[in-house]
Amino acid sequence: MTNARSAELLEQPREAGSPRGFGRVLIANRGEIAVRIIRTLRGLGITSVAVHTPSDATARHVVEADIALQVPKYLDIEAIVAAARDSGAEAVHPGYGFLAENAEFARRCAEAGLVFVGPPPAAIEAMGDKIRAKATVSAAGVPVVPGGAEPGDAIAEWADFPALIKPSAGGGGKGMVLVRSAAELPDAIESARRTARAAFGDATLLIERYVENPRHIEIQVLADTHGNVVHLGERECSLQRRHQKIIEEAPSPFVTPETRARMGAAAVEAARAVGYTGAGTVEFIVDGGTGAYHFMEMNTRLQVEHPVTELVTGLDLVELQLRVAAGERLGFGQDDVRLGGHAVEARVYAEDPARGFLPSGGPVLVLREPATTHPGAGGPAGPGARAVVRVDSGLAEGGVVGSEFDPMLSKVVAWAPDRDTALRALDRALAHTAVLGVVTNIPFLRALAAHPAVVAGELDTGLVERALPELVPGVGVPEEVLAAAALVFHAAPPGSRGGDDPWDVADGWRLGEAAWTTWRLESRDGVHAVQVRGLPEKSAEVRIDGRDVPAAIRANGSGLAVTIGGRTGHYLHARQGDTLWLGRDGDSWAVTRHLIGDPGDRPGAAGAGDGVVRSPMPGTVLLVKAQPGERVSQGQPLVIVEAMKMEHTVTAPHDGVLSELPVKPGQPVGMDAVLAVVAPDTAVTSEEA
Incomplete structure (x- = not known):
């Protein structure tokens, strides 16, 4: 299925673009990575072809692509190959996730005469199977973590704890289970096997000795089809929760130039061992005390955190992937790679830290993302540069965040000449990010980036779990938020004409008599009785649960300025029926008129x-x-x-x-x-x- 714009473009003759021969490239993905790939294709003058499921027909990547074709599922190999052929695309970029590390998909692309923008199927298979990958790189002299694997080893009889169970075909931390005793092993195996089968179609598991509180450091590699293999330095990915990365940075504050050279050489050897081509990442577990490192896995695709490497090297990894896929040489060697400045990336998720990081969802009522800034003379890695903010996002105002896809919404990235400045720039960028209608982890990200251990660079994979009580916001809602909500409802009660604008009331402010209006407002910490009397835009009287709170509210551009006790806060706002969303400094709150009856029935x-x-x-x-x-x-x-x-x-x-x-x-x-x-x-x- 095509839309009118796509049908018009499909009728036009194709023009060869750059890299040589690529006039059209299909993106077999969605969300922020699809939007990011479209950006590079547009810069190269290549027509972008998006695919989408029926529920994603109005998604941002569909709107921004030159051509959009509907497929039943993002995992439907035959449908995506057919879409690529029907669109006239010469190449397919898989992004990450979905079919990015599927060797059969790479083969089907080749059989259909399409260039797969990624490594050869044999390399995907060799590194996609963690068991085989460990054996391969070990034979090449790369140190690996001790462990066992199915079918040859009986992991149910493993006795060296703590241990980590992993899906052999997995990635992204999915299905990984930490086991600290033999008693936990049966349930852990059941859970890991179920997740492995559902997420990767392969229930094979492996088990490894768990290294307590290590650093997770990965090396970006690039290889062309002419035998050239280089690395682009490391990324520090130690800030994780449940084995899922949260904040990444480059370079690592822990890695010395000597360690970088050794780990980089090991990563290059791992890539050579499987005849790798394109962009890939070799991940290592590193002992923060001794500096000893062990191969963990290789991701045979672009990584989520690739922007930090791009900002410290000045290279566009997607462009390099396309050029390698087109048969071009890299054009530079290892000695040409220079790392400049520091970059930090935070992953914005649709999840609620106050509820145990459970996934959230809903309509995107209001979206504000910081504008991308640009470096001064010399670029990010050159002299005279200033702080840079970059946002890779798949969000669009009016869209819906559902439960069928990964909860990551966007990535906010900051670069600066030094690490401290980069962390401060990241915090400012997160504070200017708002997604009303969906609960996100932005306040958690700000707290994590400002944690003393993070600022000091003293990182390990257990830090986030240990610091959770300090990082997770409480369920309490600030009284100024409750006051602001009551004032908005008072100015334009639910059901009145005017929708989201508290000043768009047909007959102006309703003064009534000098009596209190009581609003029973429900938020995530319970139901509150908030009383309002007077003019909200001047100096209303507000009581919250019986306490007097001097308050006033006025329009402020696209938001509201709420003054509570002499202190003014600036809020974005949106109404959704009886629920009002308010956002400030990266945080957001949903306040609903309480309609159930008794607060205990909430x-x-x-x-x-x-x-x-x-x-x-x-x-x-x-x-x-x-x-x-x-x-x-x-x-x-x-x-x-x-x-x-x-x-x-x-x-x-x-x-x-x-x-x-x-x-x-x-x-x-x-x-x-x-x-x-x-x-x-x-x-x-x-x-x-």
Whole structure:
């Protein structure tokens, strides 16, 4: 299926672009990476071809591409190959995720006469299988982490703890499970195998000795088809949670020039060992005390964090991928690679840190992203440069963040001549980022980037988990947010004409009598009684839960200026029915008129006193672990919900009988949807009495 614009372009004759022979390139991906690839294609004068599923028909990458074709799924190899042929594309760029490391996809592209912008299928297979990859690089002299693998080793009998279980065909931290004792092993294997089968189509697992609190450092490599292989330095990726990277930087504050040379040489040898071509990343686990490093895996694709390498080298990795795929030489050697300044990247996710980082979702009501800035004379790596901000984003205002794809929304990247300045520039950029309608991790990212250990460069993969209490914002909502919400509702009550604009009321401000109007407002920390009297744009009287709060509100460009007790805050805002979203300094809050009745009836996650078990996130029911009528114990798993490739186990809030189970595997559920009801077990209660 094509849109009118795409159909018009498809009728036009193709023109050979640059790199040589590529006039059209299909992007077999979506979101921010598809938008980022389109940017380079446009700069090279190459026509971009996007693919999209029916639910992604209005996504940003579709709108920005020159041609857009519909496919059933992003994992449908035959449909994507057919789209490439139908569009007249000469090459296919897979981005990362989806089919990027699928050797069969690379083969099908070749069979269809299409250039796959990536390594040969044999290299993908050799490095995509972690078991085979370790054997291959070990034979090339690269140190590896001790471990075992299926089918030759019985990982169920592993006895060296702590240990890490991984899907052999996996990546991105998905399916990895940390095991600290033999008692945890059976459940860990079951969970890892289930995730491996669902995410990668291969349930084979491996197990490795877990190195406590190491640094995670990776080397970017590039190889052409003429035997030239170079590395572009390292990236520090130690700031992780649940094996998922959060903030990355280049260069590493830990790596010395001598260590960089040694690790870089090892990465180059790993790439040569499998006949690698294109851009790839060799990942190492590094002992922060001794500096000893061990090969972990090689990602045979572009990495999410590639922008930090681009900013410190001045190279466009997507352009280099295209040139290598077109048969061109790299044009530079190892001695030509120079690293200048420092770059830091933060991943913005649709997730709620206050709820255990559960995936979130919803419509993008208001979107504000910092403008990309440009360096001074000499470019990012040259003299005279100043701080640079770059945003790689797949978001568009009016779009919807659903639960079927990865929760990463965008990447905010900052470059500066030194690390301290880069971290400060990143913080400012995050503070100027707002996504109203979707809960994000931006406040968490700001807190992490400002943490003393991060500022000092004292990083390891366990730092985030240890510092979580300091980094995760509480569920409390600032009183100025509640006051602002009440003033907006007071100026333009829900149901009045005017929608989102509190000043667009048909008959002006409603003064009424000198009496209080009470708004019962529900936020993530409960229901509050907020009373308002007077003119909101001047000096309204506001009471929050019985406390007097002097407040005023006025229009301020595209937002609101709210003054509470003499202090003014500037907010973006958007109305969604009875819910008002307010955003400031990268944070956002949803405040809803309370309509349920009693504050105790407010929907919540599992553990409610009434025995109603609700979904903690929008997603799909993956497994049902109990049946109606079954007696269950507090904490017993009842339902597993999956969203954005993350599993969440919902448990029984108390002992009792599972009286209702209105869901089944494969069923989509919304946030706070009822999954089960656990009634008190009266028989047990009477016996105990």
